[in-house]
Amino acid sequence: MxxxxxxxxxxxxxxxxxxxxxxxxxxxxxxxxxxxxxxxxxxxxxxxxxxxxxxxxxxxxxxxxxxxxxxxxxxxxxxxxxxxxxxxxxxxxxxxxxxxxxxxxxxxxxxxxxxxxxxxxxxxxxxxxxxxxxxxxxxxxxxxxxxxxxxxxxxxxxxxxxxxxxxxxxxxxxxxxxxxxxxxxxxxxxxxxxxxxxxxTRVDVEASRRAVGDLTPARPAPPIPATADFAGEGTPSFITPNRDFYRVDTALSVPRVRAEDWVLRVHGMVDRELNLRYDDLRRRDLVERTITMTCVSNEVGGPYVSTANFVGVPLRDVLREAGVRDGADQLLSTSADGWTAGSPVDVVMEEDRGALVALAMNGEPLPLEHGFPARLVVPGLYGYVSATKWVVDLELTTFAARKAYWLERGWGERGPIKVMSRIDSPKGLSTVTGRAVVTGVAWAQPTGVGKVELRSDGGPWQTAQLAEEVNGSTWRMWRAELDLPPGGHLVEVRATDADGVTQPQARVAPVPDGATGWHSVFFTIE
Structure with missing residues (x-):
């Protein structure tokens, strides 16, 4: 033929x-x-x-x-x-x-x-x-x-x-x-x-999401002060709109689970197994927490960090209700599509950590792509060990007994977020007229950012002005005015957390437990 x-x-x-x-x-x-x-x-x-x-x-x-x-x-x-x-x-x-x-x-x-x-x-x-x-x-x-x-x-x-x-x-x-x-x-x-x-798509998840209505927290988060960012000078707004919140996961198609069909099973090394429905959680005293989430895949200067007001039930309370047995050191969470993450039990059980089974995000039920009906949010841990979306199963176990998705592929076990900073403005290779105003963000969850410094062309470090802190589990904006002569300049930034740990200079790739290094941009003054 x-x-x-x-x-x-x-x-x-x-x-x-x-x-x-x-x-x-x-x-x-x-x-x-x-x-x-x-x-x-x-x-x-x-x-x-x-x-x-x-x-x-x-x-x-x-x-x-x-x-x-x-x-x-x-x-x-x-x-x-x-x-x-x-x-x-x-x-x-x-x-x-x-x-x-x-x-x-x-x-x-x-x-x-x-x-x-x-x-x-x-x-x-x-x-x-x-x-x-x-x-x-x-x-x-x-x-x-x-x-x-x-x-x-x-x-x-x-x-x-x-x-x-x-x-x-x-x-x-x-x-x-x-x-x-x-x-x-x-x-x-x-x-x-x-x-x-x-x-x-016959399962109308959006209708289920709309039917949830308001998820009003009994304990709302403190209002975000107007001085929490320098958005007018080039930083992101302090709260990331849902449409702009980063999304990095392995799901080719978003799981479609209705709230009325959803059940969270808590089992394993516990005194009593729990099967919690959506209404079981929403009837509890909900809390609202402002949390910055960070992806372990984020390169130095990368965009995979965002902040939202999450509303949900304290994860610690759910686990205490089940009764965590001695020896359990891993909370293995499973998504509706079978993806797993392993969180350190000692971290999620910290009273001041603020880990949540989140139901809402920035004043509305979780968007489908961000985990509706429910997801985990654990401040201070990279998402690959803490932020299971479409969560349906929590198993108390040990790291020796079970390996989560990314641990099987050679990533780190505990995934604490490293202190990091980023320059947002001016952009690399841009031209600035007059005095250079450099702005950006830094994060060191859950400790908080204590100081941000900049230097130009390898010179002395200059301390930047910090925006008002919201809490230790959120990013912090900064700005600095640099008196630079006309021509090209390389500006570097580093942050120090509230405990005095400074962002290291050595560049390390994200694998296996997060990138390190100073972010830098080159721009021209005219």
């Missing part, structure tokens, strides 16, 4: 397979869609340095880049399989089987998918093979010309002009049937894919 015909057959076979898997997944569990299951499994098996590179390079678009990359790989594979199948359907059949088995393996591997989940990749395999072979057969017949029942052009009584015309008619009819079958397949795949997407 012609190359374009073979390529089209390969593309339609893969499209039909993916659409069928997506449709069936919508009925047995949306995450079992082969495309998503393989993507999530690929994330799990990606080496940590590669993940760190993806977060550093693509930021919050890393998942979109992964999905687009997978789509491109499938596109190329479909084209190659089609082109290799111009004479025989075997290469394309092998590809369909391999992709189907890969989907089955990915679904079986995922901890959040039940046994019925394998039906989605099995449907993908069966439909992919069947559609490819059916289209391939039609394409071959169309390419081969008239069949055995067509007039014989070499027969002595054949009228050559009439025979050629009839042969052309047969060829045309074969092509027409192939094109009709191809069009029907394309339409069917589109309908199945769209139907699967609609069914997958």
């Amino acid at each position: 012609k190359r374009w015909t073979a390529a089209l057959v390969g593309l339609l076979g893969v499209a039909a397979a993916l659409a069928a898997g997506h449709l069936v997944a919508a009925l047995v569990g949306p995450p079992s869609s082969p495309f998503l299951a393989v993507g999530n499994t690929a994330i799990d098996f990606t080496p940590s340095p590669v993940k760190d590179f993806a977060v550093r390079t693509f930021g919050t678009y890393d998942k979109l880049v992964l999905l687009l990359g997978m789509a491109l790989v499938l596109l190329v594979a479909a084209l190659v399989a089609g082109l290799l199948s111009r004479r025989s359907p075997l290469p394309g059949t092998v590809l369909a089987v391999v992709l189907g088995l890969l989907g089955v393996a990915a679904v079986v591997y995922r901890p959040d998918l039940g046994q019925l989940g394998v039906l989605a990749p099995i449907a993908s395999l069966v439909v992919g093979v069947a559609v490819f072979r059916a289209l391939h057969a039609r394409a071959l017949r169309a390419s081969a010309g008239p069949g055995p029942d067509a007039p014989d052009a070499d027969a002595p009584d054949a009228d050559a002009p009439d025979t050629d015309a009839r042969r052309a008619g047969v060829d045309s009819e074969g092509r027409r049937r192939f094109l009709i079958a191809s069009g029907a397949t394309a339409v069917g795949a589109a309908v199945a894919g769209a139907g699967g997407q609609l069914l997958a």
